Amino acid sequence: MPQFDKITFFSQIFWLNITFWGFYFIILSTFLPKVAVVLKTRKKKLVLSLSESTGLNQEHLLVDSNRNKCLSSVSEKSRLCVEEYLSLGTLWKNLFLELFKNNLKDLKSSYYIFSYLILIKKIEFLDNDSL
Secondary structure (H helix, E strand, O other), rough: OHEEEEEEHHHHHHHHHHHHHHHHHHHHHHHHHHHHHHHHHHHHHHHHHHHHHHHHHHHHHHHHHHHHHHHHHHHHHHHHHHHHHHHHHHHOOOOOOHHHHOOOHHHHHHHHHHHHHHHHHHHHHHHOOOO
């Protein structure tokens, strides 16, 4: 078999070693320093971005807590408005049921009284809201 020929076997191993070590030293002296610089730069960027992201994470938590506070305050105010207008609606319903029971006496004056009551309630609510 020609691949096990004793005459050419030594020269094949010799040139294999020369080629391998030649490529090894070229890679070691040329490409490896460039790869090392790239890896160091990536590591520095990663550390820098992680330190910036912790600051952004803290800012995100602060914004999130402020948003939750605002949402809870707005939901409380809207709940109070709904309760107020439900009570006013009940008052309106009772007032007009009473008027219908009394054969619609003074419907026009009762409407003005009810409008005045709503205005007073709204002014009280706005005064309480500004505190």
